[in-house]
Amino acid sequence: MPALVLLGAQWGDEGKGKATDLLGGSVDYVVRYQGGNNAGHTVVVGDQKYALHLLPSGILSPSCTPVIGNGVVVDPSVLLSELSGLNERGVDTSKLLISGNAHIITPYHVSMDKVAERFLGKRKIGTTGRGIGPTYADKINRVGIRVQDLYDESILTQKVEAALDVKNQMLTKLYNRRAIAADQVVEELLGYAEQLKPYVADTVLVLNQALEDDKVVLFEGGQGTLLDIDHGTYPFVTSSNPTAGGACTGAGVGPTKISRVIGILKAYTTRVGAGPFPTELFDEDGEALRRIGGERGVTTGRDRRCGWFDAVIARYATRVNGLTDFFLTKLDVLTGWEQIPVCVAYEIDGKRVEELPYSQSDFHHAKPIYETLPGWSEDITKAKSFSDLPKNAQNYVKALEEMSGAPISAIGVGPGRDETIEINSFL
Numbered sequence: 001m002p003a004l005v006l007l008g009a010q011w012g013d014e015g016k017g018k019a020t021d022l023l024g025g026s027v028d029y030v031v032r033y034q035g036g037n038n039a040g041h042t043v044v045v046g047d048q049k050y051a052l053h054l055l056p057s058g059i060l061s062p063s064c065t066p067v068i069g070n071g072v073v074v075d076p077s078v079l080l081s082e083l084s085g086l087n088e089r090g091v092d093t094s095k096l097l098i099s100g101n102a103h104i105i106t107p108y109h110v111s112m113d114k115v116a117e118r119f120l121g122k123r124k125i126g127t128t129g130r131g132i133g134p135t136y137a138d139k140i141n142r143v144g145i146r147v148q149d150l151y152d153e154s155i156l157t158q159k160v161e162a163a164l165d166v167k168n169q170m171l172t173k174l175y176n177r178r179a180i181a182a183d184q185v186v187e188e189l190l191g192y193a194e195q196l197k198p199y200v201a202d203t204v205l206v207l208n209q210a211l212e213d214d215k216v217v218l219f220e221g222g223q224g225t226l227l228d229i230d231h232g233t234y235p236f237v238t239s240s241n242p243t244a245g246g247a248c249t250g251a252g253v254g255p256t257k258i259s260r261v262i263g264i265l266k267a268y269t270t271r272v273g274a275g276p277f278p279t280e281l282f283d284e285d286g287e288a289l290r291r292i293g294g295e296r297g298v299t300t301g302r303d304r305r306c307g308w309f310d311a312v313i314a315r316y317a318t319r320v321n322g323l324t325d326f327f328l329t330k331l332d333v334l335t336g337w338e339q340i341p342v343c344v345a346y347e348i349d350g351k352r353v354e355e356l357p358y359s360q361s362d363f364h365h366a367k368p369i370y371e372t373l374p375g376w377s378e379d380i381t382k383a384k385s386f387s388d389l390p391k392n393a394q395n396y397v398k399a400l401e402e403m404s405g406a407p408i409s410a411i412g413v414g415p416g417r418d419e420t421i422e423i424n425s426f427l
C-alpha cells in the first residue's frame, strides 16, 4: 500500500518534476489532487524537455497511469491541447484517467479571474489568470460545472444558465464588460465532451483498488504549502489545498492510506505573484539567484522573486504536512557564494520569533534573522553520493535538515534527470 504524497514545501516551483523522475518507473499511478493549469513543471526525459501544466508528470512514463483527481479544476481546451502536443511528440496519453467529479474551468471563469484582478488594482493577488479562483468559488457556492455534466446536455444548460445569472450582472453592472451568452458556453463545452469521454472514470474507485492491490500511487501537489488556501499566506494564495490533507480530499483516499509525505524544498526561496516574503532579495544576490536558477515561471513567464533559504517556513511545512522527508533541490545554484545566509527565525516588533506567526500582520512585519554558512566553489553537478559533495555543501545540507525538522532524503545537484543524490530511498 505505498501511497506517497509529493508537494511543494515553500511557495511552489520547488522542482517537483525532479522528484517524480527519481521515482521513475517504480510508480504505477501519478495523481494530481488540486489546482489546475496554474501549475507548471518542466520534466526532462533524455534530451527532451516537457512543460506540463495540468497533466500529472506520470503521463511521460509508459508504465504509469496518470490521474486527474476530483479536487482538480480542468480547463478542457488546455487539457486537449496539452494532450495533442504530447501526442505530436510521440507520447502515448491513452492511459489518462479524469475524475467525473472534477470541476470545469469555463471561459467565464477565466474572464472573472482577469477582471477581478484588474478591479483589485494595487491589492491584486497576482493570479495566473487561468480562472482557478472563480472555478473553486463556484464549486463551494454549489454552482460549478463538473466533468460529468458534459454528458447531460439539459443539466449542463441549466447549470451554465444558473452560474451566468449572477455573473452576467457582475460583468455588466460592476465590471463594465459584455455579458456572456450561456448557449455559446454550452456549445463550446459540449464540443469537448466526446474527446474527453475515453478518459473519464471513477478515479476514487480505481485508486483505492490500486492501493488494495499494493500498487505504488504518487499524489503530486501543484503550487506549494505557503500557497494553500487554509495554511498559506492568505489572501495571497491559490484557491485549493496543496498541503498533504488535500491529497485525501482531492483524490478520495483516506489518510490511513498515506505512507510517506515528501516535501520538495529549494535550497533557497522563490515566489511568484504578490504577498509577503521575508527573505526576498532586491540586490545583486537576488538577481544572481534568478539568473543562475533560471527562475522564470513555466506557466506565466513571469520572473520569480528570489531570496535566501527560510528555515521557519520549512519547519512550518514539516508541521502542517506531517512531512516524513525532504527532497532538497537546486543546491548547485548556490555554488560560488562565499557565504550563504540562512533565515533561522524572524524579528517581529523587536521580538525574536522562531515559528511562523499565524497573524497576517505579524508575518508582513517579519524581518529575517540570518545565520551565515560558509559556501563552496567546486562544481557539484557530478556528485553521486553525499560524501562526493564538498564539506561546506555537506554542512549546508546538514544545517538545513536540522533546522527544518525532517530528514533530507534526496538532493538535486543539477537540472538533468540523473543529477540527483539519493540518500534514503522513497520506496
Ligand code: IMP
Binding pocket: 011, 012, 013, 038, 039, 040, 125, 126, 127, 128, 129, 130, 131, 132, 133, 222, 223, 227, 236, 237, 238, 239, 271, 272, 273, 274
Ligand atoms: P492562482 O492560483 O492563479 O489563483 O494564483 C494565486 C497565487 O498563486 C498567485 O500568487 C500565483 O502566482 C500563485 N501560483 C499559482 N500557481 C503557482 C505555481 O504553480 N507556482 C508558483 N506560484 C503559483
